[in-house]
Every structure is written in C-alpha cells, then in structure tokens.
Amino acid sequence: MALDVSELQTIEHDVLVIGAGGAGLRAAIACSGQKLDTGVISKSLLGKAHTVMAEGGMAAAMGNVDPRDNWKIHFRDTMRGGKFLNVWRMAELHAKQAPDRVRELEDWGAVFDRTKDGLISQRNFGGHRYPRLAHVGDRTGLELIRSLQDHGIHQGIDFHMEVTALELLKDGDRISGVLAYRRETGRFVVFRCKAVILSTGGGGKAWPVTSNSWEYTGDGIAMAYDAGAELMDLEFTQFHPTGMVWPLSVRGILVTEGVRGDGGILKNNQGERFMFNYISERFAPETAATVEEAHRWLEGDKNARRPPELLTRDEVARAITAEVKAGRGSPHGGVFLDIASRRPADFIKRKLPSMYHQFKELAEVDITREPMEVGPTLHYFMGGIRVDADSQQTTVPGLFACGECAAGLHGANRLGGNSLSDLIVFGKLAGDGAKAYIQALPTTPRVDGDQITSAIRRATEILNRAEGENPYLLHARLEETMARGVGIVRTKNELETAVAELEDLKVRARTMKAPGASQYNPGWHEALAMRSLLVTSEAVTRAALMREESRGAHTRLDHPDENPEGLTYNVIVKKAADGRMETEKRRRPDGPPHLVAIANAKIEDLEAGKLGTAAPST
Amino acid sequence: MAIRRFKVWRGDAGGGELTDFQIPVDPGMVVLDVLHRIQATQANDLALRWNCKAGKCGSCSMEINGQPKLACMTRMNSFSETETITCQPLKTFPVIKDLVTDVSFNYEQNKRIAPFKPRPRDADGQYRMYQEDVDRVQEFRKCIECFLCQDVCHVLRDREGRETQSFIGPRFMIRVASLEMHPLDTEDRIPELKKELGAGLCNITRCCTEVCPEHIQITDNGIIPLKERIVDRFYDPVAIIGRKLLGIRKRTKTRSEEAAQGAGSEDRDG
Numbered sequence: 048m049a050l051d052v053s054e055l056q057t058i059e060h061d062v063l064v065i066g067a068g069g070a071g072l073r074a075a076i077a078c079s080g081q082k083l084d085t086g087v088i089s090k091s092l093l094g095k096a097h098t099v100m101a102e103g104g105m106a107a108a109m110g111n112v113d114p115r116d117n118w119k120i121h122f123r124d125t126m127r128g129g130k131f132l133n134v135w136r137m138a139e140l141h142a143k144q145a146p147d148r149v150r151e152l153e154d155w156g157a158v159f160d161r162t163k164d165g166l167i168s169q170r171n172f173g174g175h176r177y178p179r180l181a182h183v184g185d186r187t188g189l190e191l192i193r194s195l196q197d198h199g200i201h202q203g204i205d206f207h208m209e210v211t212a213l214e215l216l217k218d219g220d221r222i223s224g225v226l227a228y229r230r231e232t233g234r235f236v237v238f239r240c241k242a243v244i245l246s247t248g249g250g251g252k253a254w255p256v257t258s259n260s261w262e263y264t265g266d267g268i269a270m271a272y273d274a275g276a277e278l279m280d281l282e283f284t285q286f287h288p289t290g291m292v293w294p295l296s297v298r299g300i301l302v303t304e305g306v307r308g309d310g311g312i313l314k315n316n317q318g319e320r321f322m323f324n325y326i327s328e329r330f331a332p333e334t335a336a337t338v339e340e341a342h343r344w345l346e347g348d349k350n351a352r353r354p355p356e357l358l359t360r361d362e363v364a365r366a367i368t369a370e371v372k373a374g375r376g377s378p379h380g381g382v383f384l385d386i387a388s389r390r391p392a393d394f395i396k397r398k399l400p401s402m403y404h405q406f407k408e409l410a411e412v413d414i415t416r417e418p419m420e421v422g423p424t425l426h427y428f429m430g431g432i433r434v435d436a437d438s439q440q441t442t443v444p445g446l447f448a449c450g451e452c453a454a455g456l457h458g459a460n461r462l463g464g465n466s467l468s469d470l471i472v473f474g475k476l477a478g479d480g481a482k483a484y485i486q487a488l489p490t491t492p493r494v495d496g497d498q499i500t501s502a503i504r505r506a507t508e509i510l511n512r513a514e515g516e517n518p519y520l521l522h523a524r525l526e527e528t529m530a531r532g533v534g535i536v537r538t539k540n541e542l543e544t545a546v547a548e549l550e551d552l553k554v555r556a557r558t559m560k561a562p563g564a565s566q567y568n569p570g571w572h573e574a575l576a577m578r579s580l581l582v583t584s585e586a587v588t589r590a591a592l593m594r595e596e597s598r599g600a601h602t603r604l605d606h607p608d609e610n611p612e613g614l615t616y617n618v619i620v621k622k623a624a625d626g627r628m629e630t631e632k633r634r635r636p637d638g639p640p641h642l643v644a645i646a647n648a649k650i651e652d653l654e655a656g657k658l659g660t661a662a663p664s665t
Numbered sequence: 666m667a668i669r670r671f672k673v674w675r676g677d678a679g680g681g682e683l684t685d686f687q688i689p690v691d692p693g694m695v696v697l698d699v700l701h702r703i704q705a706t707q708a709n710d711l712a713l714r715w716n717c718k719a720g721k722c723g724s725c726s727m728e729i730n731g732q733p734k735l736a737c738m739t740r741m742n743s744f745s746e747t748e749t750i751t752c753q754p755l756k757t758f759p760v761i762k763d764l765v766t767d768v769s770f771n772y773e774q775n776k777r778i779a780p781f782k783p784r785p786r787d788a789d790g791q792y793r794m795y796q797e798d799v800d801r802v803q804e805f806r807k808c809i810e811c812f813l814c815q816d817v818c819h820v821l822r823d824r825e826g827r828e829t830q831s832f833i834g835p836r837f838m839i840r841v842a843s844l845e846m847h848p849l850d851t852e853d854r855i856p857e858l859k860k861e862l863g864a865g866l867c868n869i870t871r872c873c874t875e876v877c878p879e880h881i882q883i884t885d886n887g888i889i890p891l892k893e894r895i896v897d898r899f900y901d902p903v904a905i906i907g908r909k910l911l912g913i914r915k916r917t918k919t920r921s922e923e924a925a926q927g928a929g930s931e932d933r934d935g
C-alpha cells in the first residue's frame with residue numbers, strides 16, 4: 048500500500064498522556080497546571096478506565112481514625128507486604144505524599160465517607176496496620192476518577208477519547224511522538240510531542256480468570272519495550288484471593304477486600320475458619336492467634352491483633368488454593384466468604400452496597416443472608432516499566448510511566464489500597480518529571496516517516512489479508528497457556544512449556560485476519576491488542592522462569608522458599624539488539640540506612656515516634 | 666446449553682437492519698456474554714462497548730427488547746425461554762456502528778456547568794463535613810454515566826435543531842444538584858440553570874428515574890429541589906423580600922448577562 052505520511056492527521060502537544068485512569072488524569076492535571084500543552088488519549092470513553100472499578104479505598108496515613116498511624120508505619124507495611132523488594136525511594140515518596148494527594152482531591156470536589164469528627168474516614172485493609180483507606184462505601188474508584196475528570200475538563204487539557212496508541216515514535220534515542228488510531232473511524236493519527244507519559248495499566252487479559260477488562264492488554268508495557276525501555280519485576284502478578292466463581296460467566300469479577308476489612312471471614316466446606324492454619328512466621332507476631340482474639344479486634348479492642356483473613360493477598364490466595372486442592376472447597380471450586388453472620392444487614396448494605404448489588408443481580412445471592420463463593424482471580428501487575436523514583440522517567444529519554452504500568456512501588460506484592468494512592472502520587476510526579484525534561488530539551492524532536500509507514504502497514508495487513516487466524520480464538524489459546532503455565536503456583540517445567548507455546552502463538556499471530564472494515568471493528572482491535580498481550584505474557588513468563596525462589600505473589604513449587612539471594616536483584620526484561628527478549632538479574636542498590644531502620648523497626652518504636660525522626664521530610 | 670435467538674441491529678450512520686443470530690447460552694449468562702459469544706464466533710466485527718461487566722462503568726448501555734438497559738446486568742433468565750432478544754443502539758444519540766453510539770453530546774454538557782469552588786479549609790488544614798451532609802450528594806455521585814436517563818428523556822430525544830440553550834438532561838441536572846448541595850461548594854449556579862441549562866424544559870415525567878441502574882432518585886431528590894431553588898430565587902416574593910431585608914445578595918443574572926452589562930453593574934435582586 049502506498050502511503051503518504053503527510054496526509055495523515057497530525058496533532059501537536061507538548062506532552063501526550065496515554066491513558067485516562069487515575070494516573071493519567073493526575074499526570075495531565077500536573078502538566079497543564081505547569082502550562083504545558085497537554086493531550087490525553089484513551090481506548091475507552093472518559094471515566095470508564097479501570098480506576099472506575101476500584102472499590103475498597105485509597106491508602107494514606109492520615110491518622111484520622113487511629114492517631115498512632117504515620118508515614119513510617121505505612122512505609123513499613125508497604126515494604127513488608129512487598130517482601131522488601133520494593134524500590135525504597137518509591138515506597139518512601141508514596142507513604143509521605145499520599146495524605147496530601149488525597150486531601151487535594153477534596154479541593155476538586157471529592158466527597159469521602161467521614162469520621163464522627165467530620166474528617167475523612169479510613170477503613171481497615173489487608174497488610175495495613177491501622178485503618179488507613181479513605182473510601183466512599185465500595186465505590187472509591189468512581190469517586191477518584193470522577194473528581195479528576197470533572198476537575199480536568201476545566202484545565203485546558205485536550206481529551207481524545209477512543210483513540211488507541213499503537214507505537215511510540217522516536218528521534219534517535221528520544222521520544223518524538225505516538226502513532227494511534229481512532230476506534231470510531233479506523234483512521235490513523237500522528238501525535239507529535241516532546242514527552243509521552245504512559246499510564247496504560249496492566250495486562251491481566253492474558254489470563255482467563257481475571258478482574259481486568261478488555262483494556263488490560265499490556266499495551267503500554269509492550270510499547271515501552273519496543274521503544275527500548277527496560278521492564279522490571281514482571282514475575283509478580285497479583286492473584287486477588289476473592290473473585291466471584293459462580294456463575295461461570297462472571298468468574299473472576301472482584302469481591303472487594305473491604306468485605307474482609309469490615310469483618311468478613313473465610314470458611315471451607317467443613318465450616319472451619321481455615322486462615323488460622325496459614326499464618327506465616329513473618330506475620331505471626333501481628334496476627335490474632337485465636338478466633339476469640341480476632342473477634343475482639345472486630346469489636347474495636349485496640350490490644351487485639353488483626354484477624355488472619357487480613358493477611359496480605361499472596362498469603363490468602365495461596366491458602367484458598369491449598370484448601371480447594373485438599374478437597375475442602377465450595378461447590379464451584381472456591382471457598383466461602385461470610386459477612387452475613389458477622390454484621391447486620393443494614394450495615395452490609397451501607398458499607399458494601401455495590402457488592403450487595405453485584406451478588407444479588409449477577410449470582411442471585413443475598414450476601415446479607417448467605418455466604419459468597421470466592422476464589423483467586425488475576426488482578427494486578429506489580430511489575431511493569433522501570434522508572435526513576437523521583438521523576439518517573441523510563442530508560443528512554445522523554446518517556447515517562449506511572450500507575451499500574453510502572454514498576455517499583457509494590458515490590459513482590461501490593462497491599463490493597465496502595466494502588467489508588469500510587470496513581471495520584473506518581474501521576475503528579477510524572478507530570479513534574481515531564482515538565483523538567485521538556486524545559487531542558489534543546490531541540491524539538493522529529494517524527495520518522497518510515498517508522499510510521501511500517502507500523503501502519505503492520506496494522507492494516509490484518510484487515511487486508513484474505514484469510515487467517517481468528518484473533519478471538521487465538522486470544523483464548525493464550526489464556527489457556529497462561530492459566531496452565533503461569534498461574535498462582537509455578538514450576539520450571541510448566542514455565543518452559545508456556546514459553547514454547549508462546550513462541551508458537553507468536554508465529555500464528557503473524558497471520559491473524561480480522562474481517563470487515565476498519566471502522567469500529569472490535570475484531571481488528573482484538574488482533575492489534577494480541578501483539579501487546581504476547582509481548583507482555585512472554586516477559587512475565589521469562590521473568591518467572593528466572594526467579595528461582597518463592598517471594599510474594601511469585602510462587603515456585605520447585606523453589607518453595609524465599610531465598611536471601613532473591614533480595615539482591617530485580618529481573619529486568621528488555622529487547623536485545625537482535626530483537627529477541629533478554630532477561631537479566633540486575634543488582635539492587637542497598638536501601639538507605641534511615642529507611643532500612645524504619646522497615647525493620649519494632650512497631651511500638653514507630654508509634655511512639657522514637658525512630659525515623661532523622662529521615663528527611665520529602 | 667440452550668440455543669437462543671437474538672436480533673442485533675447492525676449498520677452505521679448510513680442505515681442498517683436487525684440481523685438474526687442463533688447462539689448457545691450457558692446458565693448464569695447475561696446479555697453482554699451472549700453478544701461477546703456472537704462476536705467471537707459469528708460476527709468478529711460486531712461493535713459494542715463494555716468495560717467492567719459488573720454495572721460499575723456505564724459503558725454497555727443499549728436498548729434490549731426496547732428497554733434502555735446495561736447489557737452486563739441483564740440476565741438471560743429474566744426472559745422466557747423461547748423469547749427472541751432484540752438488541753439495538755440507544756435511540757437518542759447518533760449511531761456510529763452497530764450497538765455503538767456517539768455520546769459526545771453528554772461530555773459537552775458537563776463542560777457547561779460551573780466547576781466546584783470550595784470554601785477555605787479550617788485553620789488546621791482540614792475540611793470538616795458530616796456524614797449526613799455527604800450522604801445527600803453521594804446519592805448523585807454514584808452516577809456511572811451510562812446515559813440511559815439521557816436516552817429516555819423526551820426533551821433530549823426531540824432536541825434536533827435546538828442545540829443552543831438546550832437542556833443539559835437528567836444526568837447533568839443531578840451533577841448540578843451534587844454541586845449545589847455539596848457541603849463545601851460556594852458557587853451559585855441557579856441563574857445559569859434557569860436561563861442557560863434549560864431546567865424549565867423538564868416537565869417531571871420521571872422516565873429518567875425509572876431507568877437509572879443506580880436507582881438514583883433523579884427527579885425527586887435532584888431535579889425537583891433544584892426547580893424549587895429557581896422558583897425561590899426568581900418568583901417567590903416572600904423569599905425575595907426576606908433576602909432584601911437581610912441584605913443577602915443572590916444573583917438573578919447569569920454570568921454572561923453580567924458580562925454583557927459590563928463590570929461594576931450590580932443589578933441583583935437583593
């Protein structure tokens with residue numbers, strides 16, 4: 048096909064933000080606030096990004112409910128939850144800045160649930176020592192995205208809805224723009240810009256049972272990889288312990304951790320509260336030892352320790368898997384989550400309205416009367432694009448990343464509620480980083496016509512070829528591969544089989560065919576997304592193969608324990624000069640002594656403010 | 666697994682027609698699942714929107730057997746076993762393709778509303794609000810922007826040719842309500858509501874409230890109280906005199922009217 052690049056629609060911005068979830072919107076607000084000409088593109092309509100689905104809340108150590116809380120304890124919880132593999136500086140910035148970022152949302156109209164004193168109320172969540180999650184019932188994500196959206200539309204930002212990025216354009220080493228297409232017409236658009244901020248989220252759609260929507264095909268991760276950026280920690284894929292399991296068509300849809308935070312308990316088919324059998328050494332000193340103690344905690348006894356249902360997600364998900372394997376599961380292959388016997392019906396309807404609604408409408412279960420059936424569901428990518436902690440710049444100049452598509456804050460396992468706060472803390476920092484980069488940029492980078500032509504040719508071949516693989520069915524095959532080979536527990540053999548199957552799928556993907564024209568054609572969109580899914584899946588699988596230990600969300604049956612050596616490196620994935628995927632164990636820098644001291648401190652010392660006073664305040 | 670009959674509207678702005686499909690359906694499925702199965706196996710290019718599959722994002726709005734609904738929350742067992750299920754795009758908005766419509770009209774309405782303007786924080790840097798006060802606006806803030814209410818509102822259905830000064834529609838009436846009743850907000854949107862945002866065009870038919878999947882009392886809790894505020898401001902002599910006596914100033918001119926009159930002229934009702 049002869050193609051004249053100069054005839055393509057071209058749009059110029061200083062910075063283009065790819066993604067309109069919490070991270071992208073916060074980054075765009077930061078950019079436009081600093082007088083940058085800012086554009087935002089997203090695959091869906093405004094306000095529909097994944098962030099809208101978040102339920103439980105947003106973690107920030109404001110100390111409104113328990114004044115003993117402070118940033119050091121939030122930092123310590125985050126490091127422990129992440130099995131100490133987190134980027135120290137990111138965990139520090141996050142814990143320190145989250146309270147201001149949350150309060151700032153109130154300036155933009157957000158309305159959180161309140162304490163008796165009229166302050167922002169905070170709820171309990173797994174792995175958080177104190178009630179820490181700012182929330183609005185169980186629709187916190189909606190409140191976050193709508194507040195940013197309603198504020199953002201008055202900030203002079205250009206929103207381009209239903210525009211999908213296909214490829215990052217470069218001028219030498221530097222970012223110079225983005226090639227994208229409009230879903231509505233199928234037409235291509237070239238964005239010319241000085242910096243790009245990726246905030247595209249994760250890649251859970253490679254698995255069949257997931258809480259993620261069609262948007263989560265790892266586009267940002269794959270585009271960054273193709274542009275030469277380094278990826279990190281992708282072996283850590285979070286399986287949320289409680290997804291719906293029945294009916295089949297809703298399998299994977301999330302049941303918020305808020306259910307357990309508000310008192311819900313897990314039981315097996317013998318009626319046993321099995322989590323007491325799965326308390327690991329690391330958490331034993333801070334976890335209730337008996338049902339009686341856990342009960343006192345629920346009643347508000349400050350000396351009682353937290354129930355084991357609120358252990359970190361990796362621990363709870365593994366326990367559920369073990370119970371089901373041992374034959375103690377529920378009829379549809381999960382376990383029981385019971386809040387009906389713990390809280391009165393009106394409490395449940397008030398604190399968990401959308402869970403009540405979701406089970407009633409989709410499963411015909413009344414959660415104020417009966418237990419729910421739940422099981423693990425692929426939920427979140429801890430890993431992603433490697434970034435500098437303070438500026439969020441990737442290893443490609445001019446390319447920034449924030450939110451779920453970036454790596455580092457969560458280490459080997461994310462605590463619930465730490466994602467929404469991640470979005471607003473690092474979204475802002477990415478905007479600041481882009482501003483600093485643009486200010487120092489000597490000349491405006493140019494887009495490369497050849498790069499655009501070849502990318503367009505690759506995309507249109509899918510429509511033009513006479514016949515070929517059905518992208519939907521190929522996607523289903525990919526899901527089978529990932530479920531079998533790269534699940535909640537992994538082995539070398541299974542991972543190697545998955546790599547081989549992925550190689551085969553890559554070959555088949557070269558001949559995908561989407562029937563119909565380019566105008567709003569989901570078959571074509573699916574085929575285009577397969578490319579990102581395959582890159583992302585391969586990166587996860589190869590990283591999982593390289594890490595020969597079990598840590599956080601990454602469990603290797605053939606290496607069942609944490610290995611001290613595992614703390615000394617991150618697995619880095621990047622594209623080698625010959626185009627092959629390369630994995631490497633990169634040595635981690637040691638943590639700064641003042642942070643190491645806080646992370647290892649006794650909780651009492653932190654509460655009393657005895658430790659960490661030497662830490663710088665920003 | 667039963668075989669079910671579906672009629673799905675296929676076409677674009679140039680026209681289209683209902684197309685028949687016969688498709689196996691498993692227990693527990695919702696209409697969106699069936700449409701996805703049609704898409705994967707029989708019509709790869711069938712256009713539709715969705716995201717959350719749990720009634721949280723408001724993407725999958727369409728007309729199912731003539732009723733505006735979320736496809737992800739419409740269970741197959743809500744139909745009789747032999748019933749043919751007809752899926753069509755929302756009628757009020759221009760079709761792009763198949764079940765996808767151009768809903769950009771709605772995003773434009775939001776921009777017409779004056780943004781949130783909070784009062785200053787308390788001395789200690791906090792905002793204090795009480796749960797009873799936030800409950801009221803949270804009802805409106807639950808809105809998932811599915812635009813089903815916009816779809817059924819007859820004022821919007823017949824809006825052709827009256828694009829300027831037109832009615833913002835029920836979804837944005839409750840957005841105004843959420844701002845006007847926000848415990849921290851200091852902005853006043855009442856003159857604009859009456860003169861620019863078309864509040865008077867709504868004649869309280871309540872069709873919007875009936876279709877809202879979030880069960881928001883759009884009319885009773887949102888539109889009617891706003892209309893009362895307009896009446897109070899513009900027509901209620903007692904309130905007007907009361908304000909005059911107390912020396913309270915309330916705008917009756919919109920911002921653009923004030924601007925047209927020039928700065929300094931404070932022609933207000935009290």
Ligand SMILES: Cc1cc2nc3c(=O)[nH]c(=O)nc-3n(C[C@H](O)[C@H](O)[C@H](O)COP(=O)(O)OP(=O)(O)OC[C@H]3O[C@@H](n4cnc5c(N)ncnc54)[C@H](O)[C@@H]3O)c2cc1C
Binds near residue numbers: 090096097104259468
């Ligand atoms: C059901 C559910 C409940 C959750 N609950 C919580 C919770 O209670 N607390 C918490 O902290 N976290 C929670 N999470 C996690 C959290 O919601 C997400 O990690 C977070 O919202 C991701 O935000 P983001 O801004 O990085 O990306 P998203 O909000 O997912 O946005 C991604 C954006 O990128 C766009 N995009 C992607 N690819 C492209 C492309 N190629 N071109 C253009 N645009 C593109 C998408 O259109 C979208 O706009 C939950 C997640 C789920 C699924």
Ligand code: SF4
Binds near residue numbers: 817867
């Ligand atoms: S009550 Fe008013 S806003 Fe609602 S549908 Fe009727 S006319 Fe439209």
Ligand code: SF4
Binds near residue numbers: 810881
């Ligand atoms: S008010 Fe209800 S019907 Fe209207 S857009 Fe919002 S959720 Fe949908």
Ligand code: FES
Binds near residue numbers: 714715716722738
């Ligand atoms: S897919 Fe989100 S509301 Fe239906």
